[in-house]
Amino acid sequence: MGRYPCCKVDEDLKKGPWTSEEDEKLMDYITKNGHTNWQLIPKKAGLNRCAKSCRLRWTNYLRPDIKRGEFSIEEEEIIINLHSLLGNKWSKIASHLPGRTDNEIKNLWNTHLKKKLLKSGIDPVTHQPITDPNLLLSLSNLMNPFESALRLQAELTEIAKIHIIQNIIQVLNTPLPTLIPSLQENNYPMQQCYNNIIAPYDQILTNEPSPISNNLSDNMVVNSSILENNMINNVDNNSEYSSLPSLVPVTPENSVPFDQQIIDMINPSYYDDFYALEKILDDEENII
DNA sequence: AATTTCGACAACCGCAGGCTA
DNA sequence: TTAGCCTGCGGTTGTCGAAAT
Incomplete structure (x- = not known):
């Protein structure tokens, strides 16, 4: 019944950060043979990793079409707008940003954009102005009060x-x-x-x-x-x-x-x- | 200079839905 | 038809380097 399991539990497979040698092996194999069957890839590429780990490494890091480097202001705007429409659907959001992965966008959201919105007095979950007066007060204290009031109003x-x-x-x-x-x-x-x-x-x-x-x-x-x-x-x-x-x-x-x-x-x-x-x-x- | 804290990002975990033998 | 694997996805954790103490 069914297929062979993805990763055998008792197998002593390597976890954690990938080395450049491992990257090279995976890259070489996929470049030559493609990635139709992830289960076979680790063995055939000579890697002591589970299929899932290989797939993740490829899709989030090694894929040649990945656009690395900082996100532009425009990209950040698109992410914020899409998040307001789609919520935490990172893969859907990523599909609107060629070369960016869902993982990358998720990380950007959690580390930068959430804070940016909070600082602007916007609830990052609902995308509506924060109505809690205590939270608003503490946020506005972070900025010049006059500038903050004008900005909030605008x-x-x-x-x-x-x-x-x-x-x-x-x-x-x-x-x-x-x-x-x-x-x-x-x-x-x-x-x-x-x-x-x-x-x-x-x-x-x-x-x-x-x-x-x-x-x-x-x-x-x-x-x-x-x-x-x-x-x-x-x-x-x-x-x-x-x-x-x-x-x-x-x-x-x-x-x-x-x-x-x-x-x-x-x-x-x-x-x-x-x-x-x-x-x-x-x-x-x-x-x- | 050593230690601690923090932020950024990579990688893992676990679930759900689809697929296959 | 169905058990169980495969894949994709989102949440969480781990790691590492920089900044602060």
Whole structure:
């Protein structure tokens, strides 16, 4: 039944740091023969290591496509943003960063990024501002009080904006005419809604008109993944808030209610558009 | 100069889901 | 069909060098 076990428990296999000789043996073998069967590799390569150890050494260190060296600011931003969307899914996060391993990203998170967020008053788990007053006080004491207050205020404002945009995307991502047939009859101007609500913010982030704005028709669903990718990849490095904490996933339990004052801060006209959309949805709900 | 502490990173451990004989 | 291995993943631990005492 089954296969041969991965590593025999009673075998006296070497553990701990790899020597350069071991690296060379593994590298040589895989370069010549590939790594289709990890179980065979240690023996065939002449290594007294278990298959798992060999696989890990290869994927985390010896693989030729690994990008070594310090993480750039852009990479750190991407990691923070992806972490806010995906949580501790290190392998998923690593798949967005060519040449970086999940282990490397996990280490970076635990040693640098977590502290960086905490110092900015952001909870690294929820990616929301820390609300515990004691913790906030002790954090703010680390910085110049005036600078700290200004910074905190600016960051909270920016987070609020992102919350709003994400909520709008979520609503727009619902195929309205499918759900509510009468909307199709009314020919609700989704294009106009997009142009007024999403495009300006998208433009701020990308510094160019979004490609989807050219293709959006009334029956189309706004592709939020494109917008999210824009948010992740187009960090404005000149911005005072380039070290901004990341997006917070919009789920029913942590969706924030809209705040007139915050929406007005972005642009008062957006609220009118969204309010119009909300009103239509409410009306439809009442009819149904 | 010796010792201790801390931070960074590599490596290991154990689990879950998929796969295979 | 199923027992048990294989692989990938995330959490944790170990190691080593630098900084502090």
